[in-house]
Amino acid sequence: xxTTQNYFDRVKTMNVSALPSSLKxxxxxxxxxTDNHKTWDYYKSDKDIKSTVDEYLANLSSYFEKExxxxxxxxxxxxxxxxxxxxxxxLIKHYVLRGDSYENIKNGKTGSYNYEYHASIVxxxxxxxxxxxxxxxxxxTLQSIYNEIVEENGMTKSKSVVHQDVxxxxxxxxxxxxxxxxxxxxxxxxxxxxxxxxxEVKIIxxxxxxxxxxxxxxxxxxxxxxxxxxxxxxxxxxxxxYAKYIEFVQDSLIQFYDSMKTKGVMQMTDSxxxxxxxxxxxxxxxxxxxxxKRYIGIHGKLITKEKAKTLHNLxxxxxxxxxxxxxxxxxxxxxxxxxxxxxxxxVAKRNDTLEVHEVVLNGLEGTLEGLGCLECGGKKKCRKPxLNGLEGxxxEQTPHQxxxxxxxxxxFSNLKFDTIGFMGKWKVLIGDPSKGFTAMVYxxxxxxxxxxxxxxxxxxxxxxxxxxxxxxxEYLSPTLALKLRDKNATSNELFxxxxxxxxxxxxxxxxxxxxxxxxxxPDDLTNLEKRYPDKSFIYxxxxxxxxxxxxxxxxxxxxxxxxxxxxxxxxxxxxxxNQGGEMEIFE
Numbered sequence: 001x002x003t004t005q006n007y008f009d010r011v012k013t014m015n016v017s018a019l020p021s022s023l024k025x026x027x028x029x030x031x032x033x034t035d036n037h038k039t040w041d042y043y044k045s046d047k048d049i050k051s052t053v054d055e056y057l058a059n060l061s062s063y064f065e066k067e068x069x070x071x072x073x074x075x076x077x078x079x080x081x082x083x084x085x086x087x088x089x090x091l092i093k094h095y096v097l098r099g100d101s102y103e104n105i106k107n108g109k110t111g112s113y114n115y116e117y118h119a120s121i122v123x124x125x126x127x128x129x130x131x132x133x134x135x136x137x138x139x140x141t142l143q144s145i146y147n148e149i150v151e152e153n154g155m156t157k158s159k160s161v162v163h164q165d166v167x168x169x170x171x172x173x174x175x176x177x178x179x180x181x182x183x184x185x186x187x188x189x190x191x192x193x194x195x196x197x198x199x200e201v202k203i204i205x206x207x208x209x210x211x212x213x214x215x216x217x218x219x220x221x222x223x224x225x226x227x228x229x230x231x232x233x234x235x236x237x238x239x240x241x242y243a244k245y246i247e248f249v250q251d252s253l254i255q256f257y258d259s260m261k262t263k264g265v266m267q268m269t270d271s272x273x274x275x276x277x278x279x280x281x282x283x284x285x286x287x288x289x290x291x292x293k294r295y296i297g298i299h300g301k302l303i304t305k306e307k308a309k310t311l312h313n314l315x316x317x318x319x320x321x322x323x324x325x326x327x328x329x330x331x332x333x334x335x336x337x338x339x340x341x342x343x344x345x346x347v348a349k350r351n352d353t354l355e356v357h358e359v360v361l362n363g364l365e366g367t368l369e370g371l372g373c374l375e376c377g378g379k380k381k382c383r384k385p386x387l388n389g390l391e392g393x394x395x396e397q398t399p400h401q402x403x404x405x406x407x408x409x410x411x412f413s414n415l416k417f418d419t420i421g422f423m424g425k426w427k428v429l430i431g432d433p434s435k436g437f438t439a440m441v442y443x444x445x446x447x448x449x450x451x452x453x454x455x456x457x458x459x460x461x462x463x464x465x466x467x468x469x470x471x472x473x474e475y476l477s478p479t480l481a482l483k484l485r486d487k488n489a490t491s492n493e494l495f496x497x498x499x500x501x502x503x504x505x506x507x508x509x510x511x512x513x514x515x516x517x518x519x520x521x522p523d524d525l526t527n528l529e530k531r532y533p534d535k536s537f538i539y540x541x542x543x544x545x546x547x548x549x550x551x552x553x554x555x556x557x558x559x560x561x562x563x564x565x566x567x568x569x570x571x572x573x574x575x576x577x578n579q580g581g582e583m584e585i586f587e
Contacts (some may be wrong), residue, residue, distance in 0.1 A: 002061045004053075008037050023063060026056030029473075032516060032542060042445060079131050084138035087117035088126040088145050094255045096149045098248075100269060106142055108269025116261055193286040199235040200242040203227055205280035207249045211273065214265050220257045227253070245279055248272075287323050288330040291315050295337045305345040312341040420464055420536075426456070429573050429581040430561055436534050438525075440555060442541035443565025448585040450474070450513065452563075452571055453540055455487045455585070457511055461494035465508030468495045472517040504532050513540035515555070522555055 002010055007030075016027050030053055033042045043053055091112050095105050111120030118130040126145055128138040149155075206223070227250055230236045236246055256266050268276070294311065315338055318324045324334060419432040430439075443449040454469070461467040474480035475498030484490070495507070500518065504510055510532075512518055515525070520539075529537060539555070556562055563573050565585070573581040 002057050002064070004040055004043070004057070007057065008034075011037055020063070023056070023060055026053075026060070028519075029053075029517075030056060046445070079134060079136040079138065081138065083131060084128040084136060085140060085145070087119050087128050087131055088138075088140045089149055090117070090259060091119045091126060092121075092142075092145060093149050094252070095269065096146060096155075097153065098251075100272075102143060102146050104269050104271050105146065108267070108271070110267045110269065112259070112264060112267070116259065191282055191284045194283050195286060195289050197283045197285060198240070198242070199230050200240050200246050201279060201283050203230065203236070203249060204242065204245055204276055207253075208273070208276050208280045210266055211268055212265060214263055216263050217257060217260050220253060220260070220264075224250070224253050224257060242279060245276065286328075286330070287318055288328050288334050291318070291324075292330065292333060292337065295341075308341045308345040312338055312345065315341075423463070425583050426459055429563075429571060429583040431581065433536075433560060435536065436529075437536045437561060438529060438539070438559040439537070439561035439563065440539045440541055440559045441563045441565070441571075442543050444543050447565040447568045448571075449540065449565050450480075451483055451487065452565060452585045453511055453513060453538065454483045454489050456538070457494055457509070458487050458489035458491060460509045461489075461491040466493045466495075466506060467491075467509045467511070468497060468501070468504070468507045469511040469513065470497055470500055470518070471513045472498060473514065504528075504535060507535065509536045509538065511538045511540065514542050515539045516542045522558065525555070526558065 011027075014027075016024060019027065031037060033049055033053070034040060035042075043050055091110060092105050095108070095110070100108075106121065106124060108121070112118070116132060117128060119126060119128045121127075121142060124142050126140050126142055128136060128140075130136060210223070227236075227246075237243070240246070252266075252268070256264065291311070291314070298307070298311070315324070315334060319326075319334075324331070328334070419434050420437075422430060422432045441449060441453055450471075457467045457469050471480055475496065480496070484496075500512070510528075512520065525537070525539065529535075539559070541555070561573060563571055565571055569584060569586045571583045571585055573583075
């Protein structure tokens with residue numbers, strides 16, 4: 001029997017990942033209210049918390065009682081020939097359907113080691129050695145499996161079904177980039193120097209490095225998501241000279257992801273790998289551009305003379321050794337950077353700030369303005385985009401698109417920003433933030449944190465737009481209903497839910513209560529803000545025993561408004577707008 005007296009000891013040896021989802025939720029809830037399994041103070045002080053934890057402990061005890069009962073042994077059935085044959089077909093089906101020949105597949109020596117099966121090509125046979133953890137020793141001739149796939153899919157042995165352009169080397173002259181022949185690019189002895197390596201080439205290089213290494217299903221999914229993001233952001237376009245390669249990479253990743261259970265090893269045929277490696281090594285960043293970017297990274301910062309001199313000497317050494325040639329298109333800017341660095345380490349005081357001379361700054365602005373451009377790669381041969389990315393988010397149109405631009409302080413100070421128009425006690429507490437603000441609210445339990453947020457949400461919904469309040473812990477609970485009644489929060493523009501909706505477009509203000517219970521990381525919040533840049537987010541945080549916000553300082557640094565509930569019924573604001581504002585919650 002598991003009770004509050006022995007739970008802290010039992011949880012140390014408990015395999016939480018193996019628990020059913022309902023017990024996992026109970027574990028995480030108990031972990032939070034016991035301050036990471038240290039104290040039962042919160043448990044004893046609240047009847048609702050106590051009843052929830054008691055129910056969890058009872059269910060946990062029942063679960064372990066059932067687990068500890070001896071289970072009758074099940075007789076293991078041998079792996080049937082048909083089951084093993086299906087695994088053999090799955091191993092090479094993708095390659096057959098895309099048009100690989102029998103010889104290419106044979107020479108590729110493909111193998112797959114995932115949860116579903118272990119199989120590999122050995123000589124002219126496919127050996128299946130395990131299926132779902134059970135060992136077996138089935139062997140099939142590669143030719144018979146190949147022919148079976150061809151017949152099942154109505155193909156002819158010589159017909160290429162998909163990815164024909166990949167086999168025929170789809171590198172084309174486009175975008176002002178040099179057409180690289182097989183002989184020229186062999187072993188990547190002379191990769192083309194570019195200002196910015198194309199995202200397609202980066203993706204292909206990552207795909208090449210993925211081969212013959214064991215990866216988890218989550219790692220493959222992350223790769224697929226990043227590839228999709230590059231398409232959404234229009235960093236990869238259909239008109240790219242490597243579009244067919246990207247299609248091949250995407251299809252291969254999805255097929256591999258669908259075939260694996262938890263882990264697996266991806267292997268391509270040698271002929272395909274050779275072509276992919278040609279592309280992966282076809283470009284390198286021009287050394288002069290690399291030093292220009294490094295210079296940008298340190299200007300305006302407190303640096304030592306030694307650091308400036310080191311960078312200066314590295315650039316000089318690269319020029320003397322011919323790594324940066326005198327006819328380099330950016331040699332003029334490089335010389336200006338050298339002069340700037342030399343002036344700094346010769347005359348600067350200790351711990352001084354590297355300032356950029358106006359002539360250098362103008363040169364860098366003119367030189368680097370095209371470096372991030374996918375269309376011309378800095379060669380100023382831009383063309384109009386002619387590919388529609390995936391439907392959805394267009395990050396190119398967000399307010400952050402000019403965040404790297406440089407303005408004079410006088411001009412910046414004269415900029416006018418639209419504010420929301422906060423009034424009354426909310427303006428006294430917070431000030432008047434602009435559209436798309438972020439805020440965090442934190443405080444100990446029973447201090448009025450949720451009351452405060454419900455009141456704020458009600459004010460926003462009645463005066464400034466549509467609000468959704470995500471309450472993970474109290475959704476459909478009498479306590480939340482009581483708070484809504486107490487604050488008369490009955491606006492038609494205020495909506496309550498227990499989880500984050502897939503689409504937040506309809507709402508102007510989003511409350512997340514709490515970030516801890518919703519299991520959100522700083523990166524999760526950043527991604528939400530990037531996806532919905534015109535929405536305002538209010539994050540509610542649980543606190544540690546000493547009263548600090550639970551989680552990392554990264555949350556606090558990233559928001560515009562920070563509101564603490566330091567004592568019962570009192571809110572204090574110390575964010576970026578109206579520092580020191582206070583408000584009584586239960587007035």
